[in-house]
Amino acid sequence: MPKTGLAIGVIVIIVILVALAYYLSVQSAAPATTASTAATTNMATTAATTVHPNAIPALTKFSSSSVSVNASRSANVTVTAPDGVNITVFLPAGTYVLAHNKTTQSYNFTLATFTIANMTSPAGYANQTPAYGFAFEVNGEINPAISFVNATGTPVHLTTVTHYPSTWYSWAYVGGAFNATAGTYTGGNYLAENAWSYNTTIGTMTNKQFYKPIMWVFTIGPAQVTTTVAATTSNASTTSAAPSTTASGYGYP
Numbered sequence: 446m447p448k449t450g451l452a453i454g455v456i457v458i459i460v461i462l463v464a465l466a467y468y469l470s471v472q473s474a475a476p477a478t479t480a481s482t483a484a485t486t487n488m489a490t491t492a493a494t495t496v497h498p499n500a501i502p503a504l505t506k507f508s509s510s511s512v513s514v515n516a517s518r519s520a521n522v523t524v525t526a527p528d529g530v531n532i533t534v535f536l537p538a539g540t541y542v543l544a545h546n547k548t549t550q551s552y553n554f555t556l557a558t559f560t561i562a563n564m565t566s567p568a569g570y571a572n573q574t575p576a577y578g579f580a581f582e583v584n585g586e587i588n589p590a591i592s593f594v595n596a597t598g599t600p601v602h603l604t605t606v607t608h609y610p611s612t613w614y615s616w617a618y619v620g621g622a623f624n625a626t627a628g629t630y631t632g633g634n635y636l637a638e639n640a641w642s643y644n645t646t647i648g649t650m651t652n653k654q655f656y657k658p659i660m661w662v663f664t665i666g667p668a669q670v671t672t673t674v675a676a677t678t679s680n681a682s683t684t685s686a687a688p689s690t691t692a693s694g695y696g697y698p
Contacts, residue, residue, distance in 0.1 A: 502621070504559035504578040504660065506628030511555040516541045516596075526558045527577050534581070535604040536593070542583055543598060544591040555582035559630060559660075566664065567616055567635040573666035578618065578630070581658035585625040589695075593656045600656045609650050611669040615639045617695035618660040630660055636695060643669065659695060
């Protein structure tokens with residue numbers, strides 16, 4: 446072989462070896478792809494597509510049930526939530542509505558449930574995951590300026606009963622805008638956690654503090670410590686004495 450051809454061959458071999466060495470060094474520096482890292486990547490991608498930190502929280506009406514109330518009689522209404530569980534609210538006789546500086550004896554009461562979107566856990570409670578929303582409406586309004594009262598203007602606390610274990614919580618959720626025609630509630634913030642009583646024997650949770658038509662959001666978290674006692678009534682069984690009522694009307698101590 447001529448010397449020129451030999452020199453070219455040697456150069457080609459050197460170039461190939463250098464390229465191979467570079468390739469091997471890059472491969473060794475890159476992390477190995479395993480089932481574990483792939484799953485982590487997938488989870489991160491999923492989180493990025495489902496968490497919208499700058500999006501406005503939105504609740505969309507899933508179901509509702511209404512009753513025409515006359516303060517001279519008691520009333521109740523039941524609705525089925527997105528997960529198939531029923532929620533019932535009892536209005537005792539003598540329940541008027543104070544709205545827009547006027548006390549009304551006859552009005553339309555609605556219990557509604559809402560699916561949720563763009564909602565995070567309450568601040569400081571990352572172990573509670575939002576499940577869905579529920580609200581009281583008076584004549585199509587969700588408005589904390591409205592109150593349920595008696596004939597003298599004293600708050601009347603409605604009894605709310607549903608069937609969940611002590612891993613379920615709820616929070617007053619206020620500050621959003623309700624569009625009754627579209628059935629949507631947009632914006633808003635968590636105000637405070639509600640106070641429920643739990644009956645672990647029959648699987649109910651009861652609140653006797655709500656007296657305003659607002660939005661609440663159910664969350665699911667770690668089990669709460671409860672002590673079961675005999676049911677006091679067939680409609681609102683509890684595990685302990687009912688929580689004390691307050692001026693808030695939102696359902697927390």
